[in-house]
Amino acid sequence: MALLGSTAVREVGLRLLLCPLGSNNIVTRIACCSVGIVLPVYSTFKAIEKKDQNEEQRWLLYWAVYGSFSLVEVFADKLISWSPLYYYLKFAFLVWLQCPSSAGARHLYMCYLRPFFLRHQAKVDLVVGSAYGEMVKLITAYQEEIQAVRSLFTKIMASADLILRGEATSVQPQSPKGRQE
Numbered sequence: 001m002a003l004l005g006s007t008a009v010r011e012v013g014l015r016l017l018l019c020p021l022g023s024n025n026i027v028t029r030i031a032c033c034s035v036g037i038v039l040p041v042y043s044t045f046k047a048i049e050k051k052d053q054n055e056e057q058r059w060l061l062y063w064a065v066y067g068s069f070s071l072v073e074v075f076a077d078k079l080i081s082w083s084p085l086y087y088y089l090k091f092a093f094l095v096w097l098q099c100p101s102s103a104g105a106r107h108l109y110m111c112y113l114r115p116f117f118l119r120h121q122a123k124v125d126l127v128v129g130s131a132y133g134e135m136v137k138l139i140t141a142y143q144e145e146i147q148a149v150r151s152l153f154t155k156i157m158a159s160a161d162l163i164l165r166g167e168a169t170s171v172q173p174q175s176p177k178g179r180q181e
Helices: 007-018 026-050 053-080 086-098 104-141 143-165
Strands: none
Touching: 026 053, 026 086, 053 086, 053 104, 086 104, 104 143
């Protein structure tokens, strides 16, 4: 157990994170996901459970900025992901957003997102309302299919639960005539 806290392990981890293996470095992508999503989800949970309004607001600001960044990233992916430093810069940006001393998320929200939405709120409301209306129409039109998928998913989850609990019974394959062999 002492090995996990050793200097050698930390050095190897840091070298894996920082080694220039190109933009497809899986370690850097996992680090971005961990820092950008996993840690904030847990921190948001803790803020909600503690009923700490300052922390709740901090994480709401983070999610507003992160969501906006993700939206931009979807459209700009082909332009920016080719850069070998992209995921390193993304990692640094995500850390900066969360770091209490820099208040990066608060800064971006107050200086850019808030003014943008205040200026375009009526237009955004129209687009969101229209998209919501279309989504309701789509769900209503495919209600049977949605129920079938829901039922199938429920059965799969129930089977998985039984398997995980060790309560599943093996099913014997039947011959074409319906008799067991």
